Amino acid sequence: xxxxxxxxxxxxxxxxxxxxxxxxxxxxxxxxxxxxxxxxxxxxxxxxxxxxxxxxxxxxxxxxxxxxxxxxxxxxxxxxxxxxxxxxxxxxxxxxxxxxxxxxxxxxxxxxxxxxxxxxxxxxxxxxxxxxxxxxxxxxxxxxxxxxxxxxxxxxxxxxxxxxxxxxxxxxxxxxxxxxxxxxxxxxxxxxxxxxxxxxxxxxxxxxxxxxxxxxxxxxxxxxxxxxxxxxxxxxxxxxxxxxxxxxxxxxxxxxxxxxxxxxxxxxxxxxxxxxxxxxxxxxxxxxxxxxxxxxxxxxxxxxxxxxxx
Numbered sequence: 001x002x003x004x005x006x007x008x009x010x011x012x013x014x015x016x017x018x019x020x021x022x023x024x025x026x027x028x029x030x031x032x033x034x035x036x037x038x039x040x041x042x043x044x045x046x047x048x049x050x051x052x053x054x055x056x057x058x059x060x061x062x063x064x065x066x067x068x069x070x071x072x073x074x075x076x077x078x079x080x081x082x083x084x085x086x087x088x089x090x091x092x093x094x095x096x097x098x099x100x101x102x103x104x105x106x107x108x109x110x111x112x113x114x115x116x117x118x119x120x121x122x123x124x125x126x127x128x129x130x131x132x133x134x135x136x137x138x139x140x141x142x143x144x145x146x147x148x149x150x151x152x153x154x155x156x157x158x159x160x161x162x163x164x165x166x167x168x169x170x171x172x173x174x175x176x177x178x179x180x181x182x183x184x185x186x187x188x189x190x191x192x193x194x195x196x197x198x199x200x201x202x203x204x205x206x207x208x209x210x211x212x213x214x215x216x217x218x219x220x221x222x223x224x225x226x227x228x229x230x231x232x233x234x235x236x237x238x239x240x241x242x243x244x245x246x247x248x249x250x251x252x253x254x255x256x257x258x259x260x261x262x263x264x265x266x267x268x269x270x271x272x273x274x275x276x277x278x279x280x281x282x283x284x285x286x287x288x289x290x291x292x293x294x295x296x297x298x299x300x301x302x303x304x305x306x307x308x309x310x
Contacts, residue, residue: 004193005091008305009099011036011107011281012199013274015210017292021199022100023056024298025305032061032090034083036101038158039243041079042070044229047222048245050213063090063097070229070240076164080109084192098305104156104280105164111194125173129166134237136247145169150178152283155276159269160242195308197301198281200289207271214245214267223249223259244269 008031012018026033035041039049043066052062063086068074083106087097099107129145132138139159146165147154149172157165168179201209226241226249234241236250245266252262281287288304290297 005087005191007087007097007099007110007192007194009036009107009194009196010199010301011099011102011104011196011287013206013277013281014102014270015213015274016199016201016206017209018100018102018199019050019052021290021292021297021301022098023052023060025301026060026098028298029096029302031096031098032063034063034087034097034099035065036083036099036103036106038074038076038079038103038106038161039240040065040101041067041074042072042240043068044232045070045225045240045243045246047217047220047225048243048249050217061095070232070234071238073163073239076105076109076161079106084110087192102277103158104277105158105161107196108156108284110192111196125170126166129169130162133162133166133242136251139242139247142166142169146172149173150180152178152180155279156180159244159273160239162239162242195305196284196286197288197290197304199292201291201293206274210270210274211267214263214270217245217266218259218263223252223262226250227253244273 010018010022010025022033025031033052035052037049039045040051041064042049045051051065056062057065064079064083067082083099090097129142132142142162142165143154143159146157146169150168153168153172154165157168171177171179222245226246229241229246230236230250230253236247241247241250248257248262248265248269251257252259257265288308290301290304294300
């Protein structure tokens, strides 16, 4: 039996410092970073996704970044297939990898496999829910509907993953069994061994970091980034434009909200997303928690990854 490929993961709630910690660790070890973020896959969406800077990408190889256009729909299954194929490629080249990001569904799908629900499509319901998702108010209603039938899936899925949210509602409502409880299509891929750590900090401190990061994004020109995407012809209903930070800027650019109103909504949405991420992570077993602000965080993380990964 061939030796398994070790995949190290640093996850955690948004704004908790995982990217900075991972970058320093990658510089020290020579590991290559695999971005595990459902929005960083889109080109020209840099400010609102807190994408690694050009300097960081030049210093450390980054993968699963800027791989599709903002008009494209990029699914969880596509990410899993593309990422694991790339991991094997880098393994053959003698490289070790570190996944970094907070998209829990990507992580769960790679580690445990995916459950799609064995039910035929309900095209009428899909059309109804798709139309609902095309406005910020409708997205909230869609989220509430999913939470009524399957709160676990609602916690796991990013708000912008419209396709899978609609499928989860469809399966849950038609079977009476939550989507998350459906029989899995497959287990985790046996070629890989997963070693998972997560950043962790006191909630008030995390929320303060999130608020300051949103302020920085506004100063760096998030509104201009969203405006350019719209001028390119990216539809407001595109999967990419449902991301926190982008969908809130649209009413501002229409003249319906002030910039401060948009910023407040981004802060609130990001805090709620971080809370959902923390809830999801509590359900995963075998995670080592690291406080990124501690002086020995990098050394502690390296020791854990090295010992467990051997």
